Amino acid sequence: VYSDNFLKQWYQRRVRGCCLDVLCVTDTSSRMITLLLVLLHAATALDNGLALTPPMGWLNWERYRCVTDCVKDPENCINAELFLTMAKHMAYDGYADVGYQYVNIDDCWMERTRNDAGLLVPNPDLFPDGVDGLADQIHALGLKIGIYEDYGTHTCGGFPGTRDHVDDDVNLFASWGIDSLKLDGCFCNATEFPTGYPLVTKALNATGRPILYSCSWPAYIGNKDKVPYGDIAENCNLWRNYADIQDSWDSVANIINWFGDNHGMLASFARPGAWNDPDMLIIGDYGLSFEQSQTQMAIWSMMAAPLYMSNDLRNIRQWQKDILLNQEVIAVDQDPLGSKECAFSRTLRSTMNTGSVS
Numbered sequence: 143v144y145s146d147n148f149l150k151q152w153y154q155r156r157v158r159g160c161c162l163d164v165l166c167v168t169d170t171s172s173r174m175i176t177l178l179l180v181l182l183h184a185a186t187a188l189d190n191g192l193a194l195t196p197p198m199g200w201l202n203w204e205r206y207r208c209v210t211d212c213v214k215d216p217e218n219c220i221n222a223e224l225f226l227t228m229a230k231h232m233a234y235d236g237y238a239d240v241g242y243q244y245v246n247i248d249d250c251w252m253e254r255t256r257n258d259a260g261l262l263v264p265n266p267d268l269f270p271d272g273v274d275g276l277a278d279q280i281h282a283l284g285l286k287i288g289i290y291e292d293y294g295t296h297t298c299g300g301f302p303g304t305r306d307h308v309d310d311d312v313n314l315f316a317s318w319g320i321d322s323l324k325l326d327g328c329f330c331n332a333t334e335f336p337t338g339y340p341l342v343t344k345a346l347n348a349t350g351r352p353i354l355y356s357c358s359w360p361a362y363i364g365n366k367d368k369v370p371y372g373d374i375a376e377n378c379n380l381w382r383n384y385a386d387i388q389d390s391w392d393s394v395a396n397i398i399n400w401f402g403d404n405h406g407m408l409a410s411f412a413r414p415g416a417w418n419d420p421d422m423l424i425i426g427d428y429g430l431s432f433e434q435s436q437t438q439m440a441i442w443s444m445m446a447a448p449l450y451m452s453n454d455l456r457n458i459r460q461w462q463k464d465i466l467l468n469q470e471v472i473a474v475d476q477d478p479l480g481s482k483e484c485a486f487s488r489t490l491r492s493t494m495n496t497g498s499v500s
């Protein structure tokens with residue numbers, strides 16, 4: 143029988159996908175036990191080989207929310223035209239060249255009910271060629287497409303959730319050519335997360351398609367000391383930790399302060415393939431000055447955070463674009479070692495009223 147210390151040391155030395163320790167155990171029964179532990183981990187942990195550095199891209203939620211009336215508000219309507227237009231700007235305006243690659247659809251993309259087969263149905267007014275048709279167009283630009291669902295009975299916007307439909311939904315997304323899944327946690331008891339989110343992990347692994355997995359698991363647990371970050375890091379490529387970002391400096395500063403207060407704990411779980419997510423970049427919207435925009439970009443990069451823009455790339459100012467395309471700052475974020483560059487000190491956070499790290 144292995145001691146707890148032996149198992150802990152073995153687990154720390156393990157290599158994903160195989161374990162050299164198997165070769166070092168001469169007793170047959172011990173080798174079998176070790177092999178079973180390896181296989182058990184391989185069967186339950188996320189295994190897609192993605193997000194070796196923090197993912198980068200564009201996400202509609204903060205800027206466009208749930209605007210679905212394309213007659214009343216055609217400029218801000220979350221239809222296929224909007225996502226394809228943003229994808230073209232990413233491909234042709236230099237964003238893809240520096241690493242932005244995911245075009246992510248958030249909530250409100252589907253019909254209010256499933257079809258007779260129990261499958262999700264894209265809103266035909268928003269996506270006349272289906273999500274798969276949009277996926278083909280985005281892939282043709284050399285980019286990737288992401289989609290949104292919720293582990294609860296409904297999404298936060300009241301659309302069908304994935305509870306009791308996990309396999310059907312994940313297989314449907316894979317058949318559409320989806321490259322990323324954001325799974326929210328509305329209309330669900332947080333006590334179900336430790337089984338629910340890994341259930342989706344297992345389903346994603348089973349598709350055979352590499353699909354980036356973004357979890358909202360920690361964001362719905364009020365007591366941060368009870369968040370099982372070790373399990374989350376094994377099952378998700380990235381995870382939302384804190385409240386949704388809003389288009390204001392106060393919102394950005396609150397997020398920075400929270401991550402600063404909890405930096406030591408959070409940094410210990412971040413690594414290639416698994417990242418803390420402080421939420422979207424709002425550079426290019428209305429709420430940040432030049433200095434505040436620089437600050438958000440710099441600190442998100444120092445945190446090794448996913449860099450998901452939520453803005454209007456059709457009308458972005460040149461200085462905002464320059465900040466988002468700053469390759470030296472992006473290089474810090476994309477450090478292949480995945481190391482965070484600083485613990486956010488009280489001194490740094492005392493400058494939040496100015497919105498400048500300079």
